[in-house]
Amino acid sequence: MHFTSEVHFFLFMTCNDIIKYIESWAPKETAWQKDNVGLQAGAPNREVSNILLSLEVTPPVLEQAIRQNCNLIITHHPFIFTPIKTLNFDHDTQSIILQTLIKNDITLYSAHTNLDFTKDGVSFILAKKLGLQKINFLTKLKSNQFKLSVNVPVDAVDKVADAIFAAGGGIVGEYSGCSFRQKGLGTFYGSSSSNPKRGNKEKFERVDEFKLEIVVYAWKLNAAVKALKAAHPYEEPAFDVLPLENENPNHGAGAIGEFEIPLKIDDFFSQLKKNLKLSNFRYATGKSKTVKKVAVCGGSGSDLFNEAVKAGADVFVTADIKYHTFHDAVDKIWLIDAGHYETEIHVLNEMERRLKNLTKENRIKIFKYKGSTNPILFYNKEGVN
Ligand SMILES: [Zn+2]
Numbered sequence: 008m009h010f011t012s013e014v015h016f017f018l019f020m021t022c023n024d025i026i027k028y029i030e031s032w033a034p035k036e037t038a039w040q041k042d043n044v045g046l047q048a049g050a051p052n053r054e055v056s057n058i059l060l061s062l063e064v065t066p067p068v069l070e071q072a073i074r075q076n077c078n079l080i081i082t083h084h085p086f087i088f089t090p091i092k093t094l095n096f097d098h099d100t101q102s103i104i105l106q107t108l109i110k111n112d113i114t115l116y117s118a119h120t121n122l123d124f125t126k127d128g129v130s131f132i133l134a135k136k137l138g139l140q141k142i143n144f145l146t147k148l149k150s151n152q153f154k155l156s157v158n159v160p161v162d163a164v165d166k167v168a169d170a171i172f173a174a175g176g177g178i179v180g181e182y183s184g185c186s187f188r189q190k191g192l193g194t195f196y197g198s199s200s201s202n203p204k205r206g207n208k209e210k211f212e213r214v215d216e217f218k219l220e221i222v223v224y225a226w227k228l229n230a231a232v233k234a235l236k237a238a239h240p241y242e243e244p245a246f247d248v249l250p251l252e253n254e255n256p257n258h259g260a261g262a263i264g265e266f267e268i269p270l271k272i273d274d275f276f277s278q279l280k281k282n283l284k285l286s287n288f289r290y291a292t293g294k295s296k297t298v299k300k301v302a303v304c305g306g307s308g309s310d311l312f313n314e315a316v317k318a319g320a321d322v323f324v325t326a327d328i329k330y331h332t333f334h335d336a337v338d339k340i341w342l343i344d345a346g347h348y349e350t351e352i353h354v355l356n357e358m359e360r361r362l363k364n365l366t367k368e369n370r371i372k373i374f375k376y377k378g379s380t381n382p383i384l385f386y387n388k389e390g391v392n
Pocket of ligand 1: 084305307
């Protein structure tokens with residue numbers, strides 16, 4: 008068989024392939040409990056033509072999707088948040104959008120608080136956009152990991168460990184393949200109905216074993232236990248699943264970073280305005296004259312105000328801040344409301360970059376919505392838009 012160099016083969020991808028990738032970056036299970044992340048409407052098994060990214064879906068977003076032959080729309084804000092009780096295709100915008108999606112065979116998917124709570128998610132990208140360095144979460148999510156501890160005969164320890172790693176276990180921050188192995192002596196006595204893979208039944212056996220310990224995220228636990236059982240040579244592997252209270256280094260809320268050289272507050276303000284393309288912003292006066300440490304949270308992040316103060320940030324940039332929260336900030340921390348849309352929109356660049364990389368062997372094109380879905384405008388002397 009001979010292929011000429013002009014012949015190109017393109018692999019096709021389904022919406023599910025894209026969704027699987029997004030959820031390996033921003034696992035659904037980390038989302039806020041009351042959130043509705045994931046598939047909103049459409050067929051996940053559909054072959055992807057092109058993809059459109061937007062903060063939310065509106066009729067003009069749909070128009071662009073149809074024009075550019077996108078049959079997968081990925082938004083940050085979920086389209087379905089409260090139960091839909093009726094579908095009125097004459098008057099109700101949500102119903103009409105749903106009808107248009109179905110009629111045009113478009114799948115709609117949302118990554119919301121799970122995209123807020125991951126590295127290079129909404130807040131990390133906002134921090135990068137402000138030019139911050141040494142970026143980390145402002146507060147980390149807790150109690151979403153388990154320690155899987157299993158006794159394995161010495162000759163099988165690598166096989167069992169590798170199976171658990173392949174199922175997603177052993178991730179600690181930027182490290183993978185993390186395990187602890189300690190040699191010891193295992194004993195057992197198999198009944199007449201047993202089928203021991205080491206030693207004999209109805210005999211007290213001693214076997215050199217490793218105690219293998221591996222951290223597993225809560226949402227990988229079932230797969231890890233299944234992999235452990237499949238790879239383990241024993242009829243009845245002895246293992247423990249222990250819940251951990253630890254913070255998870257890879258998932259958290261908000262972000263904090265610093266400038267190598269502190270900025271004057273005036274310079275920080277003009278840089279913020281330029282980098283986030285703000286026409287205006289609200290703020291309360293803080294304490295420090297210069298800005299070194301900056302906490303951020305894309306979207307409605309007021310709940311993290313105390314965390315930002317505790318972390319010693321000079322400035323906290325977020326959105327949807329209430330009057331009384333501004334009061335709490337005075338002479339304590341520069342509190343800036345830079346707008347919900349303006350603090351979140353930049354994550355679409357990161358989504359675009361990642362999906363372009365993922366689909367580089369395919370014909371799939373990634374587009375961003377060209378207009379703005381921001382409903383909030385600023386009045387200026389040029390008049391009403
Ligand atoms: Zn938002």
